[in-house]
Amino acid sequence: MSPQTPDTFVNRLLGRIKLNGLMALAAPVLAILFAGVITSVVLILTDHPPVDTLLAMVEYGSTPRSLVGIINLASAYYLSAMAVALGFRMNLFNIGVDGQYRLAALIAAAVGGAVTLPKPLHIGLILIVAVAVGAAWAGIAGVLKARRGVSEVISTIMLNTIATGLGAWLLAQWAVPVAGSNNIGTNPIPESGHVPSIPLIPGAPNEVFGLFVVAVLVGIGFHVLLNRTRFGFNLRSTGLSEPAAVASGVDVKKMVIVAMLISGGMAGLVGMPQLLGSSYSYSLDFPPGFGFTGIAIALIGRNNPIGVAFGALLWSFLDVSQNILSLEKVSPEIVTIMQGVIVLAVVIAYELVHRYRIAAEQRRVSRELSAPVGMEGAAA
Amino acid sequence: MAKGHIHAIVGENGAGKSTLMKILYGMQRPDEGEIRINGSPVSFHTPADAIAAGIGMVHQHFMLADNLTVLENVVLGSEPRKGGIALDFAAARKKIKEISDAYGLDVDPDVLVEDIGVGLRQRVEILKVLYRGARILILDEPTAVLVPHEVDELFENLHGLVREGITIIFISHHLDEVLKVADAITVIRRGTTVASVDPKSVNARQLAELMVGSELPSPETRESTVTDVVALQVTGLTMAASAWRPIPKGTPASFYMDQMRAEGGGRLLLEDVSFTIHKGEVLGIAGVEGNGQAELVEAIMGIRPSVGEITLAGTDIADWSTLRRRDAGIGYIPEDRQRHGLLLLAPLWENRILGHNSGGVWIDRKGARADTERIVAQYDVRTPGIDVDAAALSGGNQQKLIVGREMSGDPVLLIASHPTRGVDVGAQAAIWDHLRSARAAGLAVLLISADLDELIGLSDTLKVLLRGKIVADVDPANVTPEQLGSAMTGAGEEA
Known part of the structure; x- marks a missing residue:
């Protein structure tokens, strides 16, 4: 690894620099252990038995019922993190996944509740609307960046806020009272738009959202797109070295717009497993914040489809298993501390592992160079 | 001291x-x-x-x-x-x-x-x-x-x-x-x-x-292979320092020259540059760095907008994108190979795809790998394998890989910007050999270099670029590096 141009902290952070083999695994494992230690310290300070508490979380988190909950939540996290990761791979910071998925879920729910179609068509229509809305909302930031040079970080954050306002207004226009509460939501999607759930975990009273499959397909699609297609190659080259991409004929402005559209389209899917699997209506209590969690998970998974899958499952496990903590008289916020520590520790651990590798590499090279050779010089 | x-x-x-x-x-x-x-x-x-x-x-x-x-x-x-x-x-x-x-x-x-x-x-x-x-x-x-x-x-x-x-x-x-x-x-x-x-x-x-210096290995090529088939013709190429906007087709750039000069703070990066390169000809551009060489290359590659006519083998390419120009047969050895020519953190075979990535949806992984093996063998790129990152190679080997890549696909025109800068003597001789044999096979080459011996030795025609203008035509057959050097600084009328 050369210490020249692109070997920067940010590049390592965003996974554009590869970590090979065992090292790639060592970093997150170290980080999780470290997070466990910090959490234990906090637990001890607050007079709780750390080992028992953590064991209770693991035990609760591995019951069939919790496992289903973990997979369901992780589907949304995964889609969100992949949307962020696509941008990261070409140096685009799509901070706006949050706004994109909420707006997409709202409009898709409204469209889905307004029509009745045969089953596969109805589901397809809702998904297409969600992808289109997410893509369009992210596309605004893409066009602003390509045409006017507006930083996508700023514009997507602003678009998040606008999406919140716009969403509230649209919901007020379209809302009907939700039966049995003072909540309001869109017209419920009729039965033809429901996606049947899958009894994936034996012995669980609940079932996995059918659209869990979409998350898996997005992960596979992400890998194929980036590693097998010309478009993906151009996207990665733009992320690795923009000047080289420009010189090789990549139209970077076009790439920015297209990448934002794809990222936004993936973001549009984030709310779908939940919407078509259990709530069937976008209401005031539709879960927010998946977009920001996605950023953290993309960092943990180093923007790699497999890594992100582990990150999403881990995060979701922590979220689900915190439910047991109130029974143990421990504040559930301990999990938030743990999640935060994991993200920080992962970032630091990747950096440490990277430096260790560089040092090892340099030692190896200098050993080989100091050996009596002369071959290199004579042959070159 | x-x-x-x-x-x-x-x-x-x-x-x-x-x-x-x-x-x-x-x-x-x-x-x-x-x-x-x-x-x-x-x-x-x-x-x-x-x-x-x-x-x-x-x-x-x-x-x-x-x-x-x-x-x-x-x-x-x-x-x-x-x-x-x-x-x-x-x-x-x-x-x-x-x-x-x-x-x-x-x-x-x-x-x-x-x-x-x-x-x-x-x-x-x-x-x-x-x-x-x-x-x-x-x-x-x-x-x-x-x-x-x-x-x-x-x-x-x-x-x-x-x-x-x-x-x-x-x-x-x-x-x-x-x-x-x-x-x-x-x-x-x-x-x-x-x-x-x-x-x-x-x-x-x-x-x-x-x-x-003047004790370098000689890049001499004397027997002329210049044909009378025009490969690249550039007419009235002009680039403003800033505030570029397209001008109506068919209007000569000279019409807007004063205005562009005023907008760019009195300076044009390129001013009315015209030349022709024939098949089998090496056109050398001499000049002190920063006098418009980089801009000239970027204008011909379509990386930076410019005004003027550029025709490649008779076709007007001035409105084409960089990708289309590359597909039409322009090979490009960039000045800064690590910034513009390579993905340092990608394996060699992926670097083979860079710049040669058009047509179809899928990457031809097999083809790219096979062709990388060919380049490694043919251009003597010293590497443990084609799966190592480009950053692991020495500068000379990186450059040989780029030369091999840009020569593949039978280009019509090769733009070689400082092709042997920072390259050791052995690799330099190898690169010169490849340029010479490609020229003999009918390739047109635009050569930009700070190495005056290289320019004089390889070029069939030499032009001197000073402050964005071509100020002198020099016959490489009877010019010394010293004469060329003073022509470059605009001091010597004697050149």
Whole structure:
């Protein structure tokens, strides 16, 4: 690894620099252990038995019922993190996944509740609307960046806020009272738009959202797109070295717009497993914040489809298993501390592992160079 | 280097001037050798060590905060304290006044930096360094941003500093200035000192000769392979410094020339450049760096917008995208291979795809890998395999890979920008061989180089670019590097 141009902290952070083999695994494992230690310290300070508490979380988190909950939540996290990761791979910071998925879920729910179609068509229509809305909302930031040079970080954050306002207004226009509460939501999607759930975990009273499959397909699609297609190659080259991409004929402005559209389209899917699997209506209590969690998970998974899958499952496990903590008289916020520590520790651990590798590499090279050779010089 | 001297270091771009300065200033560690100050050896790990030893550096690009005053900029980073917390601006102001008066710098500590001119800013930079107690000043290309009368002022200041016992290391490649101001000159080339000369006993021509050198392996190609089939024709190519907008088709650029010049602050990067390259011809562009060579290449590649006609084998390509131009058969060896030519952190076979990535949805992984193997074998790229990252290769091998890549797919035209810069002698000869045989096979080559021997040896036709204009046509068969060198600086009518 050369210490020249692109070997920067940010590049390592965003996974554009590869970590090979065992090292790639060592970093997150170290980080999780470290997070466990910090959490234990906090637990001890607050007079709780750390080992028992953590064991209770693991035990609760591995019951069939919790496992289903973990997979369901992780589907949304995964889609969100992949949307962020696509941008990261070409140096685009799509901070706006949050706004994109909420707006997409709202409009898709409204469209889905307004029509009745045969089953596969109805589901397809809702998904297409969600992808289109997410893509369009992210596309605004893409066009602003390509045409006017507006930083996508700023514009997507602003678009998040606008999406919140716009969403509230649209919901007020379209809302009907939700039966049995003072909540309001869109017209419920009729039965033809429901996606049947899958009894994936034996012995669980609940079932996995059918659209869990979409998350898996997005992960596979992400890998194929980036590693097998010309478009993906151009996207990665733009992320690795923009000047080289420009010189090789990549139209970077076009790439920015297209990448934002794809990222936004993936973001549009984030709310779908939940919407078509259990709530069937976008209401005031539709879960927010998946977009920001996605950023953290993309960092943990180093923007790699497999890594992100582990990150999403881990995060979701922590979220689900915190439910047991109130029974143990421990504040559930301990999990938030743990999640935060994991993200920080992962970032630091990747950096440490990277430096260790560089040092090892340099030692190896200098050993080989100091050996009596002369071959290199004579042959070159 | 003697105390109280202005010592100039001259050399071509890439000769090692900046590296030397970085070592002196502690930004980079030397592999071998030692530095002595006043006779005692020192070693610097960080710029802070160098500052402590009394070395100060004035960078080519100013490092001043515009929205602070001169005083605040000067003390930034070494603020005088009063009672532990408060800043002692009064003391700082007094000290700045003293230094300013002692060395005749004439700096007012209380104006905002954004309100003062370039020449004064440079004096502030110098003052900043003196404030930190520097006794040895390194000035990196200090005249690059100055207009002539500011240069004279600067030189007066420098003489003032020297009278007070300060030593100055002056880096430049403006030979006239060096001769005017320096007390001693060291010429470096390819990382080694080639001569130490007394400015009173040399002229600019001799100094240029020393800088360029003339003992390189000969890139000679004499038997002409030039055909009369036009490969590339460029007519009236013009590039404005900024504020580019398309002009109506068919209108000559000259019509807008004055306006574009006014918008770009009086300067055009390229001005009415026209030339023709035939199949089998190598057209060399000579010029001191920064006179429009990079812009010319980027205009032909479609990377930067420009005005004028560009036809490739009879087809007008002026409106085409970079990708389409590459597909039409333009190969491009970029000036900065690591920035523009390679993905350093991607394997070699993926680098083979870079720039040759069009048509269809899927990457042809098998084809790319097979062709990378071919390039590695045919161009003698020394690598353990095609799955290693490009960053792992030496510069010469990286360049051979790029040359091999750009030659594949039978290009019509090859743009070779400094094809052998920073490449060892063996790889240089190999690259020259490949260029020669491609030329014999009918390839048209646009060659840009700072290596005058390379230009004269390889080119069938030579043009000299100065301030964005072609100022001279030179016959490479009977020109010496010295004559070419003086034509490049616009000094020599004799060339």
